[in-house]
Amino acid sequence: MATDSRGRPPFTSRLGQPGTVPLSALRTGERGVVVQLAGGRGLLGRMTALGFTPGAEVTVIQNFGRGPLIARVRDARIALGRGEAGQIYVRRRSG
Amino acid sequence: MSTCHSVENATTIDPRTAERTVLVALAGQPNVGKSTLFNLLTGLNQHVGNWPGKTVERKEGTFTFNGTTYRLVDLPGTYSLTANSAEEVIAREFIIRERPDVVVALVDAATLERSLYLVAELLPLPAPVVVALNMMDVARQEGMRIEPEVLEAALGVPVVPMVATRNIGAWELMEMVDRVAHGEVSYEPRFPQIRADHREVLGEIEGLIAGYVPDPYPQEWVALKLLEGDREVTRMMQGGMPPEQWEAVHEVLRAHDDALVAVASGRYEWIGRMVRAAVTRPRVGQISRTERLDRWATHPFWGLVILASILGLVFWLTYAVGTPLQDLLDTYVVGALADLARAGLSGGPEWLAGLVADGVIGGAGAMLTFLPILVVFFAVMGMLEDTGYLARAAYVMDGFMHLMGLHGKSFLPLFLGFGCNVPAVLGARVIESRRARLLTILLAPLIPCTARMAVIAFLAPAFFGSAATLVSWGMVLLALAVLALSGVVINKAAFRGQRAAFIMELPLYHLPNWRTIGLLVWQRSVAFVRKAGTLILAVSVVVWVLSTLPGGSVDTSFLAQIGRWLEPVGRLVGLDWRLMVALLTSFIAKENAIATLGVLFGAGEGAGLAETLAATFPPSAALAFLTVQMLFIPCVATVGVVRQETGSWWWTLFDVGFLLVVSLVAGVVVYQLARLGGL
Numbered sequence: 001m002a003t004d005s006r007g008r009p010p011f012t013s014r015l016g017q018p019g020t021v022p023l024s025a026l027r028t029g030e031r032g033v034v035v036q037l038a039g040g041r042g043l044l045g046r047m048t049a050l051g052f053t054p055g056a057e058v059t060v061i062q063n064f065g066r067g068p069l070i071a072r073v074r075d076a077r078i079a080l081g082r083g084e085a086g087q088i089y090v091r092r093r094s095g
Numbered sequence: 096m097s098t099c100h101s102v103e104n105a106t107t108i109d110p111r112t113a114e115r116t117v118l119v120a121l122a123g124q125p126n127v128g129k130s131t132l133f134n135l136l137t138g139l140n141q142h143v144g145n146w147p148g149k150t151v152e153r154k155e156g157t158f159t160f161n162g163t164t165y166r167l168v169d170l171p172g173t174y175s176l177t178a179n180s181a182e183e184v185i186a187r188e189f190i191i192r193e194r195p196d197v198v199v200a201l202v203d204a205a206t207l208e209r210s211l212y213l214v215a216e217l218l219p220l221p222a223p224v225v226v227a228l229n230m231m232d233v234a235r236q237e238g239m240r241i242e243p244e245v246l247e248a249a250l251g252v253p254v255v256p257m258v259a260t261r262n263i264g265a266w267e268l269m270e271m272v273d274r275v276a277h278g279e280v281s282y283e284p285r286f287p288q289i290r291a292d293h294r295e296v297l298g299e300i301e302g303l304i305a306g307y308v309p310d311p312y313p314q315e316w317v318a319l320k321l322l323e324g325d326r327e328v329t330r331m332m333q334g335g336m337p338p339e340q341w342e343a344v345h346e347v348l349r350a351h352d353d354a355l356v357a358v359a360s361g362r363y364e365w366i367g368r369m370v371r372a373a374v375t376r377p378r379v380g381q382i383s384r385t386e387r388l389d390r391w392a393t394h395p396f397w398g399l400v401i402l403a404s405i406l407g408l409v410f411w412l413t414y415a416v417g418t419p420l421q422d423l424l425d426t427y428v429v430g431a432l433a434d435l436a437r438a439g440l441s442g443g444p445e446w447l448a449g450l451v452a453d454g455v456i457g458g459a460g461a462m463l464t465f466l467p468i469l470v471v472f473f474a475v476m477g478m479l480e481d482t483g484y485l486a487r488a489a490y491v492m493d494g495f496m497h498l499m500g501l502h503g504k505s506f507l508p509l510f511l512g513f514g515c516n517v518p519a520v521l522g523a524r525v526i527e528s529r530r531a532r533l534l535t536i537l538l539a540p541l542i543p544c545t546a547r548m549a550v551i552a553f554l555a556p557a558f559f560g561s562a563a564t565l566v567s568w569g570m571v572l573l574a575l576a577v578l579a580l581s582g583v584v585i586n587k588a589a590f591r592g593q594r595a596a597f598i599m600e601l602p603l604y605h606l607p608n609w610r611t612i613g614l615l616v617w618q619r620s621v622a623f624v625r626k627a628g629t630l631i632l633a634v635s636v637v638v639w640v641l642s643t644l645p646g647g648s649v650d651t652s653f654l655a656q657i658g659r660w661l662e663p664v665g666r667l668v669g670l671d672w673r674l675m676v677a678l679l680t681s682f683i684a685k686e687n688a689i690a691t692l693g694v695l696f697g698a699g700e701g702a703g704l705a706e707t708l709a710a711t712f713p714p715s716a717a718l719a720f721l722t723v724q725m726l727f728i729p730c731v732a733t734v735g736v737v738r739q740e741t742g743s744w745w746w747t748l749f750d751v752g753f754l755l756v757v758s759l760v761a762g763v764v765v766y767q768l769a770r771l772g773g774l
Contacts, residue, residue: 037356039596041324041355042179042596043596043598044355044356045175045177045179045323045355046174046179046596048175048355048356048359048360049175049177049212049359050174050209050600051208051209051212051363053356053359053360053363054356054360055360055363061386061389062389062390062393064395067395067493067494068490068493068503068597070389070393070490070601074208074209074363075205075206075207075208075209075237075239076209076600077386077389077600077601077602078598078599078600078601079393079486079489079493079597079598079600079601080597080598081493081497081596081597081598083597084596084597084598
C-alpha cells in the first residue's frame with residue numbers, strides 16, 4: 001500500500017473500488033475517466049494542477065507495459081512514471 | 096479583440112497625468128511561450144538575476160507604451176500557485192506583496208482548460224488579471240475553434256488572442272494592459288468557487304482565522320490554501336495564531352484532508368463552465384503532428400536511437416565549431432595578450448610579468464576559452480528545450496536515471512558533461528525539482544570531461560602500451576559507476592531516498608524561436624563570465640602564486656611544499672609528491688596535470704615525459720594516479736558554476752570535499768588491488 005511523505009496511508013479510502021483500475025492498467029489507445037487519486041500532498045498537487053481530477057477524461061497514448069507512460073488529459077500530453085500512474089484510479093471507457 | 100468594456104471617466108480625468116511606472120507581472124504555465132512574449136515586449140532592455148535568496152532566475156525589463164513606462168517582471172513558470180516548489184511561492188508572494196498594477200496571465204489556447212488552471216489561482220489574488228490567449232494558430236491546427244469574446248464574457252476579465260511567435264496580438268495586449276492599469280476598463284471577474292461539498296468547511300475555517308491573517312494576505316485565499324494543505328501558509332498561520340485557536344483550525348483541517356482534490360476539482364469545474372461556450376471542436380479524434388512524431392521520439396527503442404543521433408550531432412557540432420574557436424582564442428587572443436603583457440612588463444620585476452601573463456591573463460583566458468563551447472551547448476540546450484524535444488529525451492531516459500535517484504531530465508545535462516562539466520552544471524537548470532537539480536549539479540563533476548580524457552589519452556599509452564584503450568575505457572566506466580553509486584548514496588543520505596515524482600508535460604513540438612534562444616545564450620554567457628568568471632580568475636591567480644613563489648619554479652614552490660607535505664597521503668595511493676602537485680595544479684584546468692609533470696620531470700610535454708613517467712612509476716601507481724585524476728576535485732570553472740547554480744557555499748564545499756574523499760579512497764582501493772594483482 002502506498003504511503004504519503006510522512007509514512008501515513010493515503011487518506012483516500014475508496015481506492016480500488018469495483019470497476020476502477022489504475023491508469024497504468026490501461027493499454028495504448030484506451031480511455032478512462034478519473035475516479036480517485038492517491039499519493040502524498042506534493043504528488044496530488046502536481047497531478048491535479050496538470051489536469052488529473054475526478055471526472056477528467058484520460059486517453060493513454062503510450063503504454064508498453066513497463067516503464068513510464070504517456071496520457072492525454074485536458075488536451076495536454078502528460079508523461080508519468082509507472083508508480084505515479086498507479087496512483088490514479090480510472091473507470092474504463094469503451095470506444 | 097473585444098471592445099465591450101465600459102470606459103469610465105476616460106475623457107474627464109486622465110490618470111496619465113500622474114506619471115509613474117506601471118508594474119506588470121507576467122504569469123503563465125511552462126511551455127506557453129512566456130520567454131517569447133517577454134522578449135517581444137522588452138527587447139534587449141532586460142535584466143537577468145536571481146530572486147532574492149533563491150536560485151530561481153528572475154527576469155525584469157522596461158519599455159514604454161503610449162507614453163507610460165512599464166516595468167515587466169517575468170514570474171517563474173508554474174502550473175499552480177500551491178507551495179510545492181520555490182517557483183510557486185515566488186510567483187504568488189510577488190503578486191501579494193508587490194501588488195503589480197496588472198498581471199498578464201499567458202495561456203496556451205491549445206491546452207486551454209489546463210492553462211486556465213493557473214488563471215483560476217491568479218484571480219483571487221489582489222491584482223487585476225489580463226488573459227493573453229497565446230498560440231491561437233496551434234489551437235487551430237489541433238482542430239479547436241476558440242472565440243475570445245465569449246471567453247472574455249464568461250471570465251469577466253479582458254482576453255486578448257495572440258500568436259507571440261509571430262508578433263500577432265502583442266500591441267493589442269499592451270493596449271488592454273494600458274487601459275486596465277489606468278482604470279479605464281471595468282474589471283469584474285467571475286471567481287472560481289470551491290466544490291459545493293466543501294463550501295461550508297471553507298466558511299468555518301475563514302471564521303476561525305478571522306483577525307489572525309497577517310497583512311497583505313487575503314483572508315479567503317489563506318483559508319483556501321489551508322484547506323489545500325499548503326505548507327507555507329500552514330506554517331505562517333500556525334506561527335501567527337494562539338495555540339488553542341490553531342488547534343481548532345487544525346481539527347477542521349484534519350477532518351477534511353482530502354480537500355486538496357476537491358479544491359482542484361472546483362477550479363476545473365469553473366474552467367469547464369468558462370470554456371463551454373467559447374470552444375468548439377469540429378474535428379474530433381484526429382491525430383496531431385506531435386503525437387505522430389512522438390510515436391518515434393518516445394518509443395523505448397527508436398526513442399533511444401533518435402536521442403543517440405541527436406547527441407552525436409551535438410558533439411560533432413561542439414568539436415566542429417566550439418573546439419577550433421577555442422584554439423583560435425587560446426592562440427591569437429590569450430597567447431597574444433600574454434606575450435604583449437610580458438613584452439610590456441619586461442623592464443619590471445620578473446614576478447610581475449609572470450603574474451600578469453600567466454596568472455591574470457592565463458586565468459581570464461581559461462575562462463574565455465570556455466566560452467565557445469558554452470555558447471554551442473547553451474544554444475543546443477535552448478533549442479532542444481524550445482522545440483519541446485528535451486521532455487522526450489527525459490522521458491526515454493527516465494527509467495535508467497531512476498536507478499541513481501535522478502530524474503529523466505538529469506540525463507541531458509549529465510551527458511553534456513562528457514564535453515565539459517561546466518555546461519553540465521549550468522544545464523541542470525532545465526530540471527524543475529530543486530532536489531533533483533541539486534543532485535545533478537553535485538554529480539556532474541564525476542562525468543569524465545574531454546580535458547580529463549586528454550590526460551588519460553596521454554598517460555595511458557605511456558604506462559600501459561597496447562592495453563591503453565582498455566584502461567581508458569575502464570576509467571570511464573569506473574567514473575560512471577562511482578557517479579551512479581554516489582547518486583544512490585547522496586540521495587539516501589541527504590534526501591532520505593525521496594525522489595521527485597516523475598510527472599511532466601510533453602509540450603507540443605514547434606519550430607525554435609531564434610530570438611529567444613539567442614537571448615538565452617547571451618544572458619547565460621554573460622552570467623558565466625560575471626559570476627563564475629570572477630572566482631575562476633581569483634583562484635587562478637592564487638594557484639599561480641603558490642606554484643611560482645618563492646623561487647620562481649614549480650619544483651621549489653609553495654605548491655611543491657604542499658605536495659611534499661601531502662606525501663604521506665600520497666603514499667597510500669602510491670603517488671609521490673610530484674604526482675600530488677600535478678593533481679593540485681589540475682584544479683585550474685585538468686590538462687594542466689601534464690604540463691606540471693613536464694616541468695617537474697624536466698622533460699617537456701613530448702614523448703620524453705611519457706617514457707620518463709613509465710620508467711619512474713610502477714603500473715599500480717599509474718593506475719591509481721589515473722583513478723584519482725579521473726574523480727578528483729573538479730576544475731575551478733566547474734566549482735565556480737556549482738557555486739553559482741546552487742547558490743550555496745555549503746553545497747559547493749560539500750561537493751569538493753566529497754569528490755576529494757571519493758577520489759582518494761578509490762585511488763587507495765585501486766592501488767592496493769593492483770599491487771595484490773602483481774602490477
